[in-house]
Amino acid sequence: MSPTASKQQSFPLAFSTKTIHCEPDAQTGAVVPPLCLSSTFTYKSVTKPNQYEYARDGNPNRNHLEEVLGSLEDGQPALCYASGSAATAAAIQSLGSGAHILLMEDVYSGTSDYVLKIASENQLLQSTFLDLVESTDQEIYDAIKENTKLIWIESPTNPTLRIVSVPRLVRIAKSHPSKPLVLIDSTFASPYFTNPISQGVDIVLHSVTKYINGHSDVLMGALIVRKGLDDVFRKLKQLQVSGGYVPSPFDCYLTLRGLKTLSVRALQHGRNALAISRFLSTHPAVEKATYPGLSTHAQQETVKASLSPQVLKDLKKIKWDEEEEGGVPFGGVVSFRIKGGAEAAGKFLLASKLFALAESLGGVESLAEVAAQMSHHQIPEEERLRLGITPDLIRMSVGIEDVDDLIRDIDQALEVSQRV
Ligand SMILES: Cc1ncc(COP(=O)(O)O)c(C=O)c1O
Structure with missing residues (x-):
């Protein structure tokens, strides 16, 4: 075998x-x-x-x-x-x-x-x-x-x-x-x-x-x-x-x-994550969204120079229009700072129906967490803040569900997060 x-x-x-x-x-x-x-x-x-x-x-x-x-x-x-x-x-x-x-x-x-x-x-x-x-x-x-x-x-x-x-x-x-x-x-x-x-x-x-x-x-x-x-x-x-x-x-x-399905999964993770990061980038409840594949990411040129032959081939096959799509797929993790601090972050995560409140990433299902309180809680607060891991920073592991459903869910959860 x-x-x-x-x-x-x-x-x-x-x-x-x-x-x-x-x-x-x-x-x-x-x-x-x-x-x-x-x-x-x-x-x-x-x-x-x-x-x-x-x-x-x-x-x-x-x-x-x-x-x-x-x-x-x-x-x-x-x-x-x-x-x-x-x-x-x-x-x-x-x-x-x-x-x-x-x-x-x-x-x-x-x-x-x-x-x-x-x-x-x-x-x-x-x-x-x-x-x-x-x-x-x-x-x-x-x-x-x-x-x-x-x-x-x-x-x-x-x-x-x-x-x-x-x-x-x-x-x-x-x-x-x-x-x-x-x-x-x-x-x-x-x-x-x-x-x-x-x-x-x-x-x-x-x-x-x-x-x-x-x-x-x-x-x-x-x-x-x-x-x-x-x-x-x-x-x-x-x-x-x-x-x-x-x-x-x-x-x-x-x-x-x-x-066996890594190629198809990874590409779909990336496409969904890029679409979600673009949606978040213009949302009034979002302070800042980060995704390495976004054309506005500070190290976008480094990302593009590192793309594997398989990704380049797959993007060519689907006639990927980088300008229209706002960048390239690159992983499935998106981070964003929500307006309203830690409280709004907590409300968002409880209001979401499709992003399970859990650490980890890379699975087909979408997950989300507050890094400062969950995956990175053992780092001293001062150091966390210096590294940009603020209490309002939400890390999403974007799954391969239908992206319109994911965006609709994020939209409603953001709306709930901003209620006083
Ligand atoms: C970048 C990175 N490296 C290493 C690890 C450790 O891997 P494991 O949880 O499989 O021990 C993690 C876990 O989250 C990770 O995110």
């Missing part, structure tokens, strides 16, 4: 084909790879294992998923972990003792928590959090130290949706004598919208929990390492297996199923 990506092809397969195709199971002919729950596998003889030995080292469902994810990012086979946070922990642990890490200042709060509260103590990790969007090349260069082993980008950022220029960061990293690796947490973009390895990054991290699985029923993370970085891959694989940070076969099975 190996993915087609490993088959000899007479022509290179496009992204959306790779998400779907696999060879039928050799024994049964099953088109869908069977779920293999066995924790252990027989040996042919004492010294000759079969393809698998013990499920923590590898099992058919996980290996299949890892091959497909790796080929989607054009890297080595992915390494899947029990959550995005486990993948984060493994990536940071792989730096060893006494290293320095330079991070985008508004990374996911779980990432900054791990760096500041665990790695700083357990592995004496030094860290610098820097604004990698506004800082000059020189400021970024100067923040890299002799012992800097990794630059940690997250883009788009959560929940303010700022975009880091990956080629710029890669150029600066490569020009520094410390030669730090560059990792991007590309969870918000998913492998559909951007392929950061083609832009020069060394490691891509995904919270698979979000768009890759796409149905809000799996927790998983993945790291994809650039081809040729074999030592890095080996260390991360060792952490995956020896640390036992592995996902279950059933979660891999579900993720493979969800992944």
Whole structure:
């Protein structure tokens, strides 16, 4: 049951084909790879294992998923972990003792928590959090130290949706004598919208929990390492297996199923999110709406330069008129500041019928939350405000429902939110 990506092809397969195709199971002919729950596998003889030995080292469902994810990012086979946070922990642990890490200042709060509260103590990790969007090349260069082993980008950022220029960061990293690796947490973009390895990054991290699985029923993370970085891959694989940070076969099975529709889902998430952000941008109850695909977004040129070949092809096929549409689809998350502060935000979220009041993102159903009180509550208030995570900031994970229904629902909830 190996993915087609490993088959000899007479022509290179496009992204959306790779998400779907696999060879039928050799024994049964099953088109869908069977779920293999066995924790252990027989040996042919004492010294000759079969393809698998013990499920923590590898099992058919996980290996299949890892091959497909790796080929989607054009890297080595992915390494899947029990959550995005486990993948984060493994990536940071792989730096060893006494290293320095330079991070985008508004990374996911779980990432900054791990760096500041665990790695700083357990592995004496030094860290610098820097604004990698506004800082000059020189400021970024100067923040890299002799012992800097990794630059940690997250883009788009959560929940303010700022975009880091990956080629710029890669150029600066490569020009520094410390030669730090560059990792991007590309969870918000998913492998559909951007392929950061083609832009020069060394490691891509995904919270698979979000768009890759796409149905809000799996927790998983993945790291994809650039081809040729074999030592890095080996260390991360060792952490995956020896640390036992592995996902279950059933979660891999579900993720493979969800992944098959990533292209169509992601494009629809993006189209809905763009339409909603345009609606919000002119609404009198809205202070400001942010969406990276909007032509008015401050880093719109960086977004456009990072679009994957599959997105460009899909947009061409549907004769996408960027000017008329007000931008390009880019992820499914929209943030906006509502007039009336935290109280209005609370009223809006309770009045909405189609946006479930919940954290997380990337599932087919729409969700919304107040970041300051929910996903980002552990960040001290002063720091939150400095990062633009104000009490009136609502983060929406736009699903793939009918967009007219979503807009009608937002409109009525905004009206309720402004009542005195
Ligand atoms: C950008 C980003 N990275 C990593 C994570 C952690 O992933 P998980 O929840 O799968 O552990 C999240 C979770 O929200 C996230 O938003």
